[in-house]
């Protein structure tokens with residue numbers, strides 16, 4: 486097989502996975518519950534994928550973009566709006582049972598690093614997030630969102646360190662790429678990739694996304710489905 490045929494086959498396989506993942510996200514997606522405290526977490530019965538990142542980085546917007554819903558996760562103009570762990574259910578294990586178990590869940594986490602929040606509130610979030618991330622058996626993957634205009638901040642590094650320690654693998658997702666010039670994006674991305682290589686639990690490849698323009702969304706859908714359900718889920 487020539488190299489170009491091989492590349493062509495790879496490209497088609499990638500597109501097929503993206504189509505299958507997009508079809509899954511265009512099916513059932515439901516808000517399950519909001520957990521302001523640990524005791525309100527749902528039963529850990531299916532894999533979960535968590536979305537972490539600084540306040541206002543675009544977690545809720547990315548969740549809306551992935552699920553193709555305009556406002557399933559409230560996207561806010563007021564930073565610090567998401568103060569609970571919000572759970573969303575995707576897919577159905579048995580299509581004949583409409584209110585049956587989902588295939589997996591997405592978890593919208595409270596944003597960190599919001600300067601105006603009172604210390605007590607910040608401590609409470611930190612504790613909630615830390616305990617969830619360290620102790621959740623069904624947590625399959627984290628997405629650490631980073632604003633492509635700002636790059637990594639100290640709070641992001643703290644979060645990455647905590648995930649390294651908890652040995653929870655994470656993907657770094659650059660958000661709002663529509664807001665920066667291509668050259669600037671390249672510079673920021675390569676700097677973050679260099680730093681990611683030093684973090685044992687970080688994936689080496691970054692995801693470049695724009696919830697606004699839809700960039701990188703299909704590829705991220707395929708990655709999320711693979712993380713939650715394994716490569717076996719994709720049929721040939």
Ligand SMILES: Nc1nc2c(ncn2[C@@H]2O[C@H](COP(=O)(O)OP(=O)(O)OP(=O)(O)O)[C@@H](O)[C@H]2O)c(=O)[nH]1
Pocket residue numbers: 538539540541542543544545546547559560561562563564565566567568595596597660661662663664694695696697698
């Ligand atoms: N231009 C652009 N704006 C975006 C994008 N994603 C999010 N935003 C904007 O950024 C702001 C914050 O987005 P959210 O999705 O609410 O951010 P969040 O991380 O959920 O914020 P908290 O819940 O407060 O932690 C909103 O005004 C969004 O419209 C994007 O891809 N491009």
Ligand SMILES: [Mg+2]
Pocket residue numbers: 544545546559560561566567593
């Ligand atoms: Mg939010």
